[in-house]
Amino acid sequence: MRWLFFALSVWGTIHPMSYFIAWFQANTWDIMAMVDAWHANAASSGLVWDLTIAAVALTIWVIGETVQTRHWVRLIAIPATFGIGVSCGLPLYIFIRMGQTDATRT
Template structure:
Protein backbone atom coordinates (compact mmCIF):
# COMPACT_ATOMS: atom_id res chain seq x y z
CA UNK A 1 0.00 0.00 0.00
CA UNK A 2 1.18 3.50 -0.85
CA UNK A 3 1.94 5.62 2.24
CA UNK A 4 -0.03 8.53 0.81
CA UNK A 5 -3.16 6.35 0.58
CA UNK A 6 -2.53 5.07 4.11
CA UNK A 7 -2.26 8.62 5.49
CA UNK A 8 -5.49 9.66 3.75
CA UNK A 9 -7.28 6.57 5.07
CA UNK A 10 -5.98 7.23 8.57
CA UNK A 11 -7.11 10.86 8.34
CA UNK A 12 -10.58 9.77 7.22
CA UNK A 13 -10.87 7.20 10.01
CA UNK A 14 -9.39 9.74 12.44
CA UNK A 15 -12.20 12.13 11.54
CA UNK A 16 -15.15 9.74 11.43
CA UNK A 17 -14.42 7.66 14.55
CA UNK A 18 -14.07 10.51 17.07
CA UNK A 19 -16.95 12.51 15.58
CA UNK A 20 -19.25 9.52 15.81
CA UNK A 21 -18.91 9.75 19.60
CA UNK A 22 -18.60 13.54 19.85
CA UNK A 23 -21.55 14.01 17.52
CA UNK A 24 -23.64 11.59 19.58
CA UNK A 25 -22.70 13.51 22.73
CA UNK A 26 -23.66 16.88 21.22
CA UNK A 27 -26.89 15.43 19.83
CA UNK A 28 -27.85 14.28 23.32
CA UNK A 29 -26.54 17.28 25.30
CA UNK A 30 -26.48 20.19 22.89
CA UNK A 31 -23.40 22.32 22.23
CA UNK A 32 -22.73 22.92 25.92
CA UNK A 33 -18.92 22.99 26.16
CA UNK A 34 -18.95 23.08 29.98
CA UNK A 35 -20.86 19.79 30.06
CA UNK A 36 -18.54 18.39 27.37
CA UNK A 37 -15.35 19.26 29.28
CA UNK A 38 -16.77 17.96 32.55
CA UNK A 39 -17.67 14.74 30.73
CA UNK A 40 -14.14 14.39 29.38
CA UNK A 41 -12.78 14.65 32.95
CA UNK A 42 -15.56 12.60 34.57
CA UNK A 43 -13.29 10.06 36.32
CA UNK A 44 -9.65 9.15 36.77
CA UNK A 45 -9.47 6.93 33.70
CA UNK A 46 -11.09 9.49 31.41
CA UNK A 47 -8.99 12.32 32.89
CA UNK A 48 -5.76 10.37 32.41
CA UNK A 49 -6.64 9.63 28.81
CA UNK A 50 -7.68 13.25 28.14
CA UNK A 51 -4.49 14.67 29.64
CA UNK A 52 -2.40 12.18 27.65
CA UNK A 53 -4.05 13.28 24.39
CA UNK A 54 -3.79 16.99 25.25
CA UNK A 55 -0.07 16.72 26.04
CA UNK A 56 0.52 14.65 22.89
CA UNK A 57 -1.33 17.25 20.80
CA UNK A 58 0.74 20.13 22.21
CA UNK A 59 4.00 18.24 21.61
CA UNK A 60 2.84 17.40 18.08
CA UNK A 61 2.05 21.06 17.31
CA UNK A 62 5.47 22.24 18.51
CA UNK A 63 7.24 19.49 16.54
CA UNK A 64 5.07 20.14 13.49
CA UNK A 65 5.89 23.87 13.53
CA UNK A 66 9.64 23.26 13.58
CA UNK A 67 9.57 20.27 11.24
CA UNK A 68 7.45 22.13 8.69
CA UNK A 69 9.87 25.04 8.62
CA UNK A 70 12.86 22.71 8.33
CA UNK A 71 11.28 20.71 5.48
CA UNK A 72 9.45 23.67 3.91
CA UNK A 73 5.96 22.19 4.26
CA UNK A 74 4.03 25.32 3.27
CA UNK A 75 0.55 24.03 4.09
CA UNK A 76 1.46 22.73 7.56
CA UNK A 77 -0.96 25.22 9.13
CA UNK A 78 -3.87 23.00 7.99
CA UNK A 79 -3.14 20.83 11.03
CA UNK A 80 -4.28 23.67 13.32
CA UNK A 81 -7.98 23.65 12.37
CA UNK A 82 -7.82 19.87 11.87
CA UNK A 83 -6.48 19.40 15.39
CA UNK A 84 -8.73 21.87 17.13
CA UNK A 85 -11.92 20.91 15.26
CA UNK A 86 -11.40 17.14 15.15
CA UNK A 87 -8.27 16.15 17.06
CA UNK A 88 -4.86 14.58 16.86
CA UNK A 89 -6.36 11.59 15.05
CA UNK A 90 -6.87 13.83 11.99
CA UNK A 91 -4.03 16.33 12.48
CA UNK A 92 -1.22 13.75 12.65
CA UNK A 93 -2.02 11.76 9.49
CA UNK A 94 -2.84 15.02 7.68
CA UNK A 95 0.59 16.43 8.49
CA UNK A 96 2.31 13.19 7.49
CA UNK A 97 0.41 13.34 4.20
CA UNK A 98 1.47 16.95 3.60
CA UNK A 99 5.06 16.17 4.59
CA UNK A 100 5.12 13.11 2.31
CA UNK A 101 3.95 15.24 -0.61
CA UNK A 102 6.63 17.84 0.13
CA UNK A 103 9.33 15.16 0.38
CA UNK A 104 8.31 13.69 -2.98
CA UNK A 105 7.84 17.07 -4.67
CA UNK A 106 4.05 16.82 -5.00
CA UNK A 107 3.07 19.78 -2.81
CA UNK A 108 -0.51 21.06 -2.72
Protein backbone atom coordinates in the same frame (compact mmCIF):
# COMPACT_ATOMS: atom_id res chain seq x y z
CA MET B 1 1.72 4.31 1.98
CA ARG B 2 0.97 8.05 1.75
CA TRP B 3 -2.70 7.44 0.93
CA LEU B 4 -3.01 5.14 3.92
CA PHE B 5 -2.25 8.16 6.12
CA PHE B 6 -4.87 10.18 4.24
CA ALA B 7 -7.42 7.42 4.90
CA LEU B 8 -6.44 7.42 8.58
CA SER B 9 -6.98 11.19 8.77
CA VAL B 10 -10.44 10.80 7.25
CA TRP B 11 -11.25 7.97 9.66
CA GLY B 12 -9.77 10.05 12.51
CA THR B 13 -12.23 12.79 11.60
CA ILE B 14 -15.41 10.81 11.02
CA HIS B 15 -15.24 8.15 13.72
CA PRO B 16 -14.59 10.39 16.76
CA MET B 17 -16.92 13.11 15.47
CA SER B 18 -19.77 10.61 15.27
CA TYR B 19 -19.43 10.07 19.02
CA PHE B 20 -19.13 13.79 19.76
CA ILE B 21 -22.21 14.63 17.70
CA ALA B 22 -24.23 11.84 19.33
CA TRP B 23 -23.20 13.12 22.77
CA PHE B 24 -24.15 16.71 21.90
CA GLN B 25 -27.53 15.60 20.55
CA ALA B 26 -28.27 13.68 23.73
CA ASN B 27 -26.87 16.24 26.20
CA THR B 28 -27.23 19.71 24.65
CA TRP B 29 -24.70 21.56 22.55
CA ASP B 30 -22.81 22.91 25.58
CA ILE B 31 -19.04 22.53 25.07
CA MET B 32 -18.32 23.08 28.78
CA ALA B 33 -20.63 20.18 29.66
CA MET B 34 -18.56 18.01 27.32
CA VAL B 35 -15.33 19.16 28.95
CA ASP B 36 -16.83 18.25 32.32
CA ALA B 37 -17.73 14.81 30.94
CA TRP B 38 -14.14 14.32 29.78
CA HIS B 39 -13.05 14.67 33.40
CA ALA B 40 -15.72 12.39 34.88
CA ASN B 41 -13.10 10.04 36.37
CA ALA B 42 -9.36 9.49 36.61
CA ALA B 43 -9.25 7.23 33.54
CA SER B 44 -10.91 9.74 31.23
CA SER B 45 -8.87 12.63 32.68
CA GLY B 46 -5.69 10.64 32.00
CA LEU B 47 -6.77 10.11 28.41
CA VAL B 48 -7.55 13.81 27.98
CA TRP B 49 -4.08 14.75 29.24
CA ASP B 50 -2.44 12.06 27.10
CA LEU B 51 -4.08 13.49 23.98
CA THR B 52 -3.38 17.09 25.02
CA ILE B 53 0.33 16.40 25.45
CA ALA B 54 0.41 14.54 22.11
CA ALA B 55 -1.32 17.51 20.44
CA VAL B 56 1.20 19.96 21.90
CA ALA B 57 4.13 17.75 20.82
CA LEU B 58 2.69 17.49 17.31
CA THR B 59 2.21 21.26 17.17
CA ILE B 60 5.83 21.89 18.15
CA TRP B 61 6.98 19.40 15.48
CA VAL B 62 4.77 20.96 12.80
CA ILE B 63 5.93 24.50 13.59
CA GLY B 64 9.58 23.49 13.79
CA GLU B 65 9.60 21.67 10.45
CA THR B 66 7.45 24.29 8.74
CA VAL B 67 9.82 27.07 9.72
CA GLN B 68 12.79 25.04 8.41
CA THR B 69 11.23 23.90 5.14
CA ARG B 70 8.90 26.84 4.44
CA HIS B 71 6.17 24.37 3.37
CA TRP B 72 3.41 26.49 4.90
CA VAL B 73 0.56 24.14 3.94
CA ARG B 74 1.75 21.82 6.72
CA LEU B 75 0.35 24.29 9.26
CA ILE B 76 -3.16 23.04 8.42
CA ALA B 77 -2.39 20.10 10.73
CA ILE B 78 -2.53 22.42 13.77
CA PRO B 79 -6.19 23.50 13.50
CA ALA B 80 -7.04 19.93 12.42
CA THR B 81 -5.43 18.64 15.61
CA PHE B 82 -7.12 21.08 18.00
CA GLY B 83 -10.41 21.38 16.09
CA ILE B 84 -10.93 17.71 15.30
CA GLY B 85 -8.31 15.71 17.18
CA VAL B 86 -4.89 14.13 17.13
CA SER B 87 -6.48 11.22 15.26
CA CYS B 88 -6.96 13.58 12.30
CA GLY B 89 -4.05 16.02 12.69
CA LEU B 90 -1.20 13.53 12.96
CA PRO B 91 -2.03 11.37 9.94
CA LEU B 92 -2.91 14.51 7.96
CA TYR B 93 0.49 16.00 8.72
CA ILE B 94 2.27 12.78 7.72
CA PHE B 95 0.22 12.65 4.49
CA ILE B 96 1.18 16.22 3.56
CA ARG B 97 4.81 15.73 4.60
CA MET B 98 5.19 12.54 2.57
CA GLY B 99 3.81 14.26 -0.53
CA GLN B 100 6.26 17.11 -0.20
CA THR B 101 9.15 14.73 0.43
CA ASP B 102 8.23 12.75 -2.72
CA ALA B 103 8.12 15.98 -4.73
CA THR B 104 11.63 16.96 -3.65
CA ARG B 105 13.07 13.59 -4.72
CA THR B 106 12.00 13.95 -8.34
